Amino acid sequence: MTDRLNLAVIGVGRMGSVHVRNLIQRLPQANVVALCDIRLDVAQQMAGELGIREVVSDYRRLLADARVEAVLIAASTDVHAEMVAEAARAGKHIFCEKPLALDLPSIDAALAAVAAAGVKLQVGFNRRFDPSFQRVREIVASGAIGRPCILRIASRDPEPPSVAYARASGGMFLDMTIHDFDMARFMVGEVEEVYALGSVLVAPWLAEAGDVDTDVVTLRFANGALGVIDNSRQAVYGYDQRLEVFCSAGVAQADNQAVDTVVRGDASGMHAALPPRFFMQRYPETYVNELREFIDCVLHDKEPPVTGRDGRISVVMGYAAWKSWRENRPVKLTEI
Amino acid sequence: MTDRLNLAVIGVGRMGSVHVRNLIQRLPQANVVALCDIRLDVAQQMAGELGIREVVSDYRRLLADARVEAVLIAASTDVHAEMVAEAARAGKHIFCEKPLALDLPSIDAALAAVAAAGVKLQVGFNRRFDPSFQRVREIVASGAIGRPCILRIASRDPEPPSVAYARASGGMFLDMTIHDFDMARFMVGEVEEVYALGSVLVAPWLAEAGDVDTDVVTLRFANGALGVIDNSRQAVYGYDQRLEVFCSAGVAQADNQAVDTVVRGDASGMHAALPPRFFMQRYPETYVNELREFIDCVLHDKEPPVTGRDGRISVVMGYAAWKSWRENRPVKLTEI
């Protein structure tokens, strides 16, 4: 193993292009040897700008390339699991965007291939790499403020998606809450049961897709702690991402960070700035940090910080939430 | 009706003595004509200090006194309902501490007596009179930030009670969450269904009493909004009382107020003061404000801001929460 990791990136859409730039500009241990996208021209343009030599439209060519040690999969969700499985069989280490898939059989097949091949797989739950959330976890995990009792997460998007997006995404609990499910496990540990309330209050068109735009989901943790996540598709004041872990000897809270620190006072009140509207602005460092750790795990043969199992459980939780919502009762993860 | 209200106070323990002092020192429209307590010496000492002429140990003597226009009931919970009913039959207006009773038949009998007599009854849900919570409600009720979507209440006591207290109080949902149930209705409106999670995590002795010390309770409102309350009996950093109403066009949040505004910065961090530990320090003005409004309602024949029906519903919600907890399923208020 060299001291740089030869990577190919599959899918250079919104997330993929962020990753490519981070790899090249911020992560000297990464060597991007090729890009792949079914829209070959898009990939070619990016490669030209960034000085990447090889561009392909069929990812299997990358898997056949002996120089490629690892692949970063940022293609559309429906092909994640198949790509993971094939990459594993080709002996490539894998970083895959979340979710691994929207159905458990595909995930299980992909994880089996990864296990059989003994390659590394990291799933892109980037929020675990946010400095504030990491600090909260450190405080909680240190035991300095006692045992976790109550977890509260508020996670709200600025604007609702289209029906088409909602349909393809698996809906609220599998598209949006899935991040919070992962965060909940990151903060407090395994969850045994969920109960989900959901309504359509702000984006009536989502009702057509059988989706909701507002939810409150409770969590019963294996260690006895209780949790609650609330989500909305429409926080007009910006991307709202806060959490709190209330413990037996204290509390740790992570608040939003506004786009600037300015307060304007006048006769009508004290006015402060809003949080950013876009997730890239909210979480810029997380995308760098997660890849830095992935590269480090591959180069130094460590366990990735977000495993395939983590990727699977969050999907299980999403299904449990949907089942809970449909049946209006708490649902154990073991029911899924 | 004169322009001052002749009041007698029944029960001069912790809450009663606060009320007596507020009536005398802060509310010029009140005229405290008598105190009553089964511990006659306690009442006599307070009356002496404050220049109140009459002291009795049997509240029925006050009800027979024609000068007394209204009674403030701050005796122990188990006699509230009976006192309310008798006071109503004696034609007295009534301010009664919460809860009206721990059983619904007693409450119903008391409310029937009140209705029959046509007297005013106000229940002591003091938090409705907190300036910050009132401001949140004003903002929400104005419609300026759209329709309510998600209500979040964090309500945590600094220290757990004894087993004896827990047993007599009706337990967490009827003793502590009851305030938050009332607040939820004050902020967002009627609730149709609750689901309650509860654990014993910090005060193992409460398990003996069949009580919990930590809970998360979700609320389904009639208007489609969703809510969640979390409670703990042990917030080591003080009495934690926060809420947030997330709406379709904005959000309104009420935070804690620390005991001072000082921030100390040193090499280890920026350190701020804690919220007060005692509810009297947290809510001092609410006790004055609720009585001011009660007196105003009696003197000017208005509907009290917290009615007997409000007092009843909060108890129904407490029972629904206990039933939900025992059966681990959402419970409609109509089931109680």
Next chain:
Amino acid sequence: MTDRLNLAVIGVGRMGSVHVRNLIQRLPQANVVALCDIRLDVAQQMAGELGIREVVSDYRRLLADARVEAVLIAASTDVHAEMVAEAARAGKHIFCEKPLALDLPSIDAALAAVAAAGVKLQVGFNRRFDPSFQRVREIVASGAIGRPCILRIASRDPEPPSVAYARASGGMFLDMTIHDFDMARFMVGEVEEVYALGSVLVAPWLAEAGDVDTDVVTLRFANGALGVIDNSRQAVYGYDQRLEVFCSAGVAQADNQAVDTVVRGDASGMHAALPPRFFMQRYPETYVNELREFIDCVLHDKEPPVTGRDGRISVVMGYAAWKSWRENRPVKLTEI
């Protein structure tokens, strides 16, 4: 000496009436035996309301009354010094509102009488008794954050006064900054030299009175620390009272406290409440606390926390600031 202090209050205008109510309602160790005001009817009405037996229009009658152990002087500034001197000669302990006088000879005569009589004198610099400022001082005085290096005070009134008020008050530095001069000494210690900048920027009518409405005053402390006070007569967002002591190993800051803790977020920003506009709302407890300490000092023969010397120095600093402003140069207090 009994365990309650027999007090008479001279002057029941705005400040005097606050003191009378606090003495009666909040300070059980005080016994208000008489009120005095040249507007006898005003004093009589208040006495009637509060159950005070004796009312006089000539304060000398109080000084001749053997029952009176202490006087609280809240009459107009121009008679403070004479009243202090006479009260001292009559053997009464004295609480006097600030300033002692607007000229030093009067102050010196009064202080000499106090010294000769051996009575207690406390001056009404109430801000020293604000819990937040006291906490800052404790932190600084403890040495926990090192030695003081820079003191910053922002002290801004909500609305400018009339010309008449400005003329009678001694002007900005003697009327308004005087509080901050005292606070500076309370926080950091003795001041050797001041330099004052002042402008008329918001209330042009004050120029007629030779006054300013905006100032920045620097302080050179005897211990080497540096300080700066800024004042304005017009903070449209409310009564702005903040300070910060920057030390060699940390910092202690006291911020404003808003009238409520509510934050409203909408598409235009996060909006919080303003600080109160009136000094009574900002500093309510200070008026109780300063009298509690005064009574305690008299009853237990202790040094008052704000002495006649403190009262004198703040006036010296006011004169030094005016001199500095006129001559546009730093002025040593020894020049006054």
Next chain:
Amino acid sequence: MTDRLNLAVIGVGRMGSVHVRNLIQRLPQANVVALCDIRLDVAQQMAGELGIREVVSDYRRLLADARVEAVLIAASTDVHAEMVAEAARAGKHIFCEKPLALDLPSIDAALAAVAAAGVKLQVGFNRRFDPSFQRVREIVASGAIGRPCILRIASRDPEPPSVAYARASGGMFLDMTIHDFDMARFMVGEVEEVYALGSVLVAPWLAEAGDVDTDVVTLRFANGALGVIDNSRQAVYGYDQRLEVFCSAGVAQADNQAVDTVVRGDASGMHAALPPRFFMQRYPETYVNELREFIDCVLHDKEPPVTGRDGRISVVMGYAAWKSWRENRPVKLTEI
């Protein structure tokens, strides 16, 4: 003029290397054609890493290169002015780190050369490009909160420099306060007079260099507003950079931003994170923004946002502050 600007960077030390990376990674309109450093190996290594073709040790070779349209001067202060003058004479546009020089004749000669050549010159006062400070300025400049009355700047470094650094830097007022002088002008306008207090309180070794480590400097603005800057070389809680513009109809404040948004509450208080310790972390975007604007000014023939005149005045203010400090009197800028 092409749509990309061909730049050469002179000096690739701490600041220079930041600029080179920003030009290459963040500013697509920049084309870095060459690096120059008297330490040729340092420049060569950086050029290798970043794919820059040409490296020289003598900047005059760059000035003779027709491809080079603009130079970025980040060499040591003592050669700034000479390089500016020569670059101007060679017809190159110039971005120069602050200060232009530590003596006015050198600055004047350089500015004369720039004027004669008609090239663009921008000085590196990066803080003007901080989003929060820009927002404050926008608010103030809009007139929405009235006219500026009081400017307050707190600007404190985390750790004191060595004697050697202090000696070479021109001392506190020319090295550190110079940034705040520029900020003051950026916010409120031209300054007529300064008064400087300075002490050695935390870094006794600076006394040897005739320097101070703590200062308070007042400003008299031409428009009547008043200002105050305070500086310290040792803020143990981090790099402290705050300012406030108090106006006749409101206030605009920019606070520090902590390294994370976490608050930990326990029985001892609520504990928040510190601001970053390093200026690169505090102001990362400013270095990108200032170059983006410089490039834009050259490409589109606009006036640079920080001119040679701005660079000169801040040095004049530094000299005025030193003179004021030595003579303990206010000093007009016209005296320098």
